[in-house]
Amino acid sequence: MEIIGNLLNGTLVFSTALIFAALGGMISERSGVINIGIEGFMVSGAFFAAIFTYYAESAGLGSISPWLGLLGAFVCTIIFSFIHAVASIKYKANQVVSGTVINILTPALTFFLVKVLFDGAAETPIISNVFRKISIPYLSDIPILGDMLFNTYPTTYVVILLVLFMYYIFKRSTVGLRLRAVGEHPGATDTAGINVNRIRYISVILSASIAALGGATIVLTTTSSFSFTTVAGQGFIALAAMIFGKWHPIGVTLGALLFGFAQALKDQMQIIPFAQSIPNELFYMLPYLLTLIVLVIAVGRSSAPAALGQPYEPGQR
Numbered sequence: 233m234e235i236i237g238n239l240l241n242g243t244l245v246f247s248t249a250l251i252f253a254a255l256g257g258m259i260s261e262r263s264g265v266i267n268i269g270i271e272g273f274m275v276s277g278a279f280f281a282a283i284f285t286y287y288a289e290s291a292g293l294g295s296i297s298p299w300l301g302l303l304g305a306f307v308c309t310i311i312f313s314f315i316h317a318v319a320s321i322k323y324k325a326n327q328v329v330s331g332t333v334i335n336i337l338t339p340a341l342t343f344f345l346v347k348v349l350f351d352g353a354a355e356t357p358i359i360s361n362v363f364r365k366i367s368i369p370y371l372s373d374i375p376i377l378g379d380m381l382f383n384t385y386p387t388t389y390v391v392i393l394l395v396l397f398m399y400y401i402f403k404r405s406t407v408g409l410r411l412r413a414v415g416e417h418p419g420a421t422d423t424a425g426i427n428v429n430r431i432r433y434i435s436v437i438l439s440a441s442i443a444a445l446g447g448a449t450i451v452l453t454t455t456s457s458f459s460f461t462t463v464a465g466q467g468f469i470a471l472a473a474m475i476f477g478k479w480h481p482i483g484v485t486l487g488a489l490l491f492g493f494a495q496a497l498k499d500q501m502q503i504i505p506f507a508q509s510i511p512n513e514l515f516y517m518l519p520y521l522l523t524l525i526v527l528v529i530a531v532g533r534s535s536a537p538a539a540l541g542q543p544y545e546p547g548q549r
Contacts, residue, residue: 239496240380245453247492248388249274249446253470254477254484255391255398256443262402262479263435264415264539265320268331269312270443271467272338276312277305277444279342281451282356282458283349284308289361297361298452302387305448306441312338313440321432324543335467343460355459362452363387387449394442398481411435415537418544428544446470465520472523479537490526494519 253270260267284304288297316334319325346356363385371382402408410431413421418428446466451458469491476490477483498515 237376237379239493240376241384242496242499243489243493244380244384244388245492246495247489248385248391248453249449249466250470250473250488250491251391251395251485252387252446252449253443253467254473254488255394255481256439256441256446257471257474258398258439258477258479258481258484259411259442260436260439261474261540262415262537263411263432264418264537264542264544265317265432265436266327266331266541267316267436267439267443268328268471269316269334269338269440269467270331270470271463271465272331272334272336273309273312273440273443274447274450274463274467274470275338275342276309276440277447278451278458278462279345279447280308280444281305281448282359285359285361285452286356289359294361297359298363301359301452302445302448305444309440309444310437313437316440317433317436320436321429321543324545327541339460342458346458356457359451359456362456385449385453387445387453390445391449395481395485402481412537415539418539418542422544422546427546429546432544443467443470469519469523472527475536476526476529478535487526491519491522494522 253274256273257267257270281298281301281304283301285297285301288300293300312334315337316330319330319333320327346353350356365384366386366389368382372378374382402412410421410426413424414426414428414431414435422428447463450462450466455462470488473487473491474484476487477485495518498518
């Protein structure tokens with residue numbers, strides 16, 4: 233029972249960053265702009281979270297410093313998202329290439345800045361004021377489910393609320409309807425008097441900032457510092473979860489939970505006696521191997537927004 237509880241709790245913990253990133257990517261792509269740059273935006277979020285938290289901690293801000301780190305990641309990633317938005321929407325550049333540039337530029341630039349800020353160090357100093365698990369009284373005592381849902385990090389509670397909010401926005405609100413319309417039929421949406429490119433700009437910028445919270449979550453709950461390998465390809469796993477979830481908030485979340493389960497299973501298998509004879513490298517392969525399998529299965533079965541990847545010129549039909 234303890235192993236199952238730990239496995240489920242680990243699944244939710246590992247999935248949190250992926251859910252943030254996949255939901256962020258989904259917003260951009262539902263508006264019609266491909267977001268290959270999720271990995272780069274997660275790296276940006278991890279970097280700014282580490283920097284803001286470290287300096288807030290140094291200034292004596294104590295327990296609020298990780299929240300300032302989370303806010304810093306959300307706001308400052310606009311620097312990189314604006315590059316992708318302008319290139320894709322204003323200049324109508326190839327959106328895959330633009331996103332790939334973000335994935336190359338962001339790790340290189342942030343790693344360089346770490347060396348500049350910390351005298352050539354390969355990573356930021358260890359942060360002591362990171363998020364700790366919060367147990368909700370009584371609910372955390374529920375067998376298995378209580379340990380999974382009600383004894384976890386603040387960022388996990390935030391992402392659960394975000395999933396519910398996103399579901400409401402996409403299914404029940406005018407904003408969600410307009411966002412989906414822009415990604416499916418931009419010409420018809422423009423005819424209705426809705427500014428297509430304005431919605432796409434907002435979507436790309438918001439998409440990157442939410443994905444950045446995924447990178448920030450890794451720093452503020454797991455690594456306590458930022459280095460070149462902090463994100464380690466999780467942005468691409470989130471991209472797979474988004475495709476597997478068919479660009480739907482609940483589907484995307486379930487996809488991220490699947491990959492989070494693979495990562496949690498990796499950790500649990502290493503402490504089970506009969507599995508200790510198996511090389512660790514096989515367990516580290518699990519999330520990435522699962523990503524390949526899911527993408528192979530999902531190809532041809534997922535229906536992307538009809539106008540995904542198609543630049544729009546006002547007045548175009």
